[in-house]
Amino acid sequence: MSEISTEQPIIRIERLGKVFHTSSGDVSALEDISLQIYQGEIFGIIGMSGAGKSTLVRCINFLEQPTEGTVYFDGKDLSKLSKRELYKIRQSIGMIFQQFNLLMQRTVLSNVCFPLEIANVPKRKAREKAEQLLSMVGLIDKLHAYPAQLSGGQRQRVAIARALATDPKVLLCDEATSALDPSTTRDVLKLLKDINKRLVITIVVITHEMHVIEEICNRVAIIDDSRIVEIGRVEDVFTNPKTSAARRLVFPEGHAVKTAPGSRCCRIVFDGSSAYEPIIAEMVLDFRQLVNILFADTKNIDGKAFGQIVIQLPDNEIIADRMIEYLREKRLAVEEVDGYV
Amino acid sequence: MFEPEVLKMLGRGLFESIYMTLVSTALAYLFGLPLGIALVVTDNTGILPKKNFNRVLGLIINLLRSVPFLILLIAVLPVTRAIVGTTIGSNATVVPLVIAAAPFIARLVESSLKEVDKGVIEAARSMGASTMQVITKVLLPEARPSLLIGSAIALTTILSYSAMAGFVGGGGLGDIAIRYGYYRYETDIMLVTVALLVVLVQVLQEAGMKLARMSDKRK
Numbered sequence: 289m290s291e292i293s294t295e296q297p298i299i300r301i302e303r304l305g306k307v308f309h310t311s312s313g314d315v316s317a318l319e320d321i322s323l324q325i326y327q328g329e330i331f332g333i334i335g336m337s338g339a340g341k342s343t344l345v346r347c348i349n350f351l352e353q354p355t356e357g358t359v360y361f362d363g364k365d366l367s368k369l370s371k372r373e374l375y376k377i378r379q380s381i382g383m384i385f386q387q388f389n390l391l392m393q394r395t396v397l398s399n400v401c402f403p404l405e406i407a408n409v410p411k412r413k414a415r416e417k418a419e420q421l422l423s424m425v426g427l428i429d430k431l432h433a434y435p436a437q438l439s440g441g442q443r444q445r446v447a448i449a450r451a452l453a454t455d456p457k458v459l460l461c462d463e464a465t466s467a468l469d470p471s472t473t474r475d476v477l478k479l480l481k482d483i484n485k486r487l488v489i490t491i492v493v494i495t496h497e498m499h500v501i502e503e504i505c506n507r508v509a510i511i512d513d514s515r516i517v518e519i520g521r522v523e524d525v526f527t528n529p530k531t532s533a534a535r536r537l538v539f540p541e542g543h544a545v546k547t548a549p550g551s552r553c554c555r556i557v558f559d560g561s562s563a564y565e566p567i568i569a570e571m572v573l574d575f576r577q578l579v580n581i582l583f584a585d586t587k588n589i590d591g592k593a594f595g596q597i598v599i600q601l602p603d604n605e606i607i608a609d610r611m612i613e614y615l616r617e618k619r620l621a622v623e624e625v626d627g628y629v
Numbered sequence: 630m631f632e633p634e635v636l637k638m639l640g641r642g643l644f645e646s647i648y649m650t651l652v653s654t655a656l657a658y659l660f661g662l663p664l665g666i667a668l669v670v671t672d673n674t675g676i677l678p679k680k681n682f683n684r685v686l687g688l689i690i691n692l693l694r695s696v697p698f699l700i701l702l703i704a705v706l707p708v709t710r711a712i713v714g715t716t717i718g719s720n721a722t723v724v725p726l727v728i729a730a731a732p733f734i735a736r737l738v739e740s741s742l743k744e745v746d747k748g749v750i751e752a753a754r755s756m757g758a759s760t761m762q763v764i765t766k767v768l769l770p771e772a773r774p775s776l777l778i779g780s781a782i783a784l785t786t787i788l789s790y791s792a793m794a795g796f797v798g799g800g801g802l803g804d805i806a807i808r809y810g811y812y813r814y815e816t817d818i819m820l821v822t823v824a825l826l827v828v829l830v831q832v833l834q835e836a837g838m839k840l841a842r843m844s845d846k847r848k
Binding site: 349351371374375376377378379381382383385387389390391392393394395402403405406407434435436437447454460 | 746748749751752753754755756757758759762766767770771773774844845846847848
């Protein structure tokens, strides 16, 4: 990912904490959160509902004020800004929501013009920009429709166009696909990826769905119980989840490998270095020998394979050895695992 | 059925009633709308929470609303005299009507604005909208259909209040109903005034609802 600059993070969060004071006592939503998000990357924040991820994303544009720690946007400490300066900064942070949050009494065009109105952009210029964005998201024929006349996917496209109107540096997505059906979700994710590539906008994705992260994110932070428990490149966190919270998200069905039966078995780890090819099937055809797949959990991220497969090798020692060699030649990480009976 | 003078009087009464209602409603909105906005904005869940201010404002509005109109009508006579120069006639009735209606309208506006989706307000804030921009560009336009329904309720309520002002020589149809129907037992005139009021309420209410429906873009 050459366009991601790791020199200076666009968003830097340091030891952030947020406590809500409620009538039934203080509730801590976030504790000791530190992370950096770089220009041009798609950064995912995943966690179960109630983990604090929505609060975290609102701390990035100060819709929620952290009670502890600091948020730097583009090098500026947000807590040190005046109201006016904060309003100005927010114009360079777009945001989209689960429920789209469009103005229901305004047309599609007028919704996209809205942030420009707030920024005091002349009407004509605003209209031009809005039309350009709406044609980018494929809704140029809906300019004068009202949000109520659109489908969920179309509404989210309008919201995306609206969020991009002020040419933001960052786009925050708060469960942006959670209210959409799978195929619409794919389309919207594709659009986000496209926007990230074309406009070099940093995107922060908040979700509780692993597949959203897999599909578009470069890096991910896992939030559990108000804290970041794991952070790193998606493929790393994904192939080797270290914490139980991460494992719960990556393997929601539980880790079945340890109880899988077999005499001589090996584990093949797909870490993204191989393309998504039917390697096992090819091997079986080449050797004319059957293998038994004991466990498999692979996922396609960006056309690359991630995950692992555990296979039971044939009884013939020589063939088994050659199979392992064969797999290693395919640049796969293979390790023999014993103790499975 | 009626003599020309009576018809003329009824016509004038109708005109006065409409005049009082419209002028009072307009003036009452001048005060009630900002008050309603203030109630919503400074609420705990509002965009600019001001707990104590909100509490005091709410209390004052409740106090004003709990005074029976007839008593308010008489209690504010000195104020009326100071502003209008007289305490009888339609213009004089406008003063107590505005005082009675403004807090009522504040509550109507409050409930309309509270219907606006919090998510939409949050979206506007995420774009860097100031408090004023949220009010003028989100709260009021998004609540427009509901505000219009509220204004129909306000108009009809103020119309019936204005009829009560007849007791203190307030002019309009209520005045005629009291003088002819109540003091002189001319029941037919009273019935006609009541019928006219009924029609007026019907028209105002229907027009308001229709306007609200037409302006609502949520289908």
